[in-house]
Amino acid sequence: MIIRLLMICSTNDYKKDELERLKNVLRDNGYPEHIIKKGIREGEIVTKNIIKKQQQPTQTNAQIPAPTKKRTMFFTLSYYGHESDILAERLKKISRKLLPTIQLNIAFRKTMTLKAIFLPLQKGKDESRSTMKLVYKIPCKDCNISYIGETGRQLTTRMNEHQKDIRKNTLTSAVAQHANSKSHSFDFDKVEKLAYESGWRKRTIKESLYTQFAYGTCSLSNGGCDGNATCSIGQGNVVVCTCNPGYVGNGTTCQGICSLSNGGCDGNATCSIGQGNVVVCTCNPGYVGNGTTCQAYFRFWHCVQNNMMGAVLATSANTVAKSDIEGATVVKSLTTTAELHTPPLIYPC
Ligand SMILES: [Zn+2]
Incomplete structure (x- = not known):
């Protein structure tokens, strides 16, 4: 793809734009950054060589091999029955979509062979197959x-590096x-x-396929993120879960802000999420305050004609209506006019 792009684009600006677009597509498909960079570098070298050959007068364009022939890649999986068939079909489907120039041939390996049980490991060959040039998974x-990840070196060496990165909190290590x-x-x-592969290019393709297939994909169960989180693919193909606005947590579990201690609002307030995902606390009817603290608000009333007095919970702090008293439950019966707040609300009885 890179060679095609570099050969077709006529101006440098056009090349730059197209390269950027290609990088984004590859990133979206879960390709690790270092593989994309290396691929582009190699593409540039190959393109330079093709252009050099084209400029040699003794050669014609027809001598440049056509890049249309599909390359075959073998992929070996352990056979566990029907699930393995499904896995193989899905891997083929992903590969057809992501790598149209590669023909993926999947072979099944018996989970336990007589050779594996009875014969000792072949010095060198079998030993290296099990300890280096691997695609691996760390849960x-x-x-x-x-x-x-993948490594061409000893698996233990790479694991030590990962552990060292964690200790040093290396920023570039996913x-x-x-x-x-x-x-x-x-x-x-x-x-x-997960897989043994001696060639670096094929190994990184296998790494991407595994990542796409099972772990670094948001399309399967939201990548393991909470239903109220957004799943994305971060550096090194690691799934990143981020709680949605209005929710808090580690991404694997997210809780609505209002469900945790009423979002910091008073017990007599209603918590809601307002614009800009800010917590909004509103005092319940009958209470006044800023929402973080709400106090019961009484309206005192005095019916002079019948000499009746009382207090009701107000429905709002600023308006007073006959209906406030008539519709409300009397919360406090007063016996003396001294108990009335000044000025009392005169109930027109
Ligand atoms: Zn974790």
């Missing part, structure tokens, strides 16, 4: 996300950022080897 102990920002810890005792 988080405290939430249901996992980090998926593992460190997840662990430290949420106070979660990754389970390095349960690191899973």
Whole structure:
């Protein structure tokens, strides 16, 4: 794609715009930043070489190999029955969408072979297959996300690096950022080897496929985020859950602000979320205050003709109407006029 883009775009500005667009598409599809960068660098080198060849007078354009032939990639999965068939179909579907130039061939591996049971590991070959050039998964102990990565070196070396990043809180490490920002810890005792692949390019493709398929995708159960959170894919393909406005929590669990201690409002106030997602506290009818503190507000009344006195809970602080008294329950019966507030509300009886 990069080679095509660099060859077709005629001006540098146009190239720049298209490269930016391509990067965004790749990012949206969960490709890690370093892979995108490396891909672009390699594309630039290949393009330069093609242009050089085109300029040599002895060669014609027809000699440049057509990039249309599909490359075949093998993917081996452990076979666990019907679920494995479904998994294979989904992986193929993702690959057709993301990598149209690659033909993905999926083969199943028996979960336990006689060789695996009875024969010792072949020195070198089998040993290296199990310890290096791997796509791996590290689960988080405290939430249901996992980090998926790849390494060409020894798996243990890479794990030590991840642990060091967490200790140093390295900003560019997705593992460190997840662990430290949420106070979660990754389970390095349960690191899973997802796939072996000797070639770097194929390994990163497998890494992306695994990430897309199961873990770093928001399309499956909102990525493990709360229903009131927004799921996004952060650095290193790690799912990032952010509570929606009006909700608080770690993203895996989000609670409405008003459901926690009435959002800081008084017990006699109603909590709601206003514009700009600010908590709004409104005193309930019969109470006055700023919402954080609300006090019962009485209207005192005196019916001179029948010498009746009393107090009712007001429905509002500023207006007084006959209906306030008639419709309200008398909360306090007064016996002397001295108890009346000054000036009392004269009830026209
Ligand atoms: Zn976590």
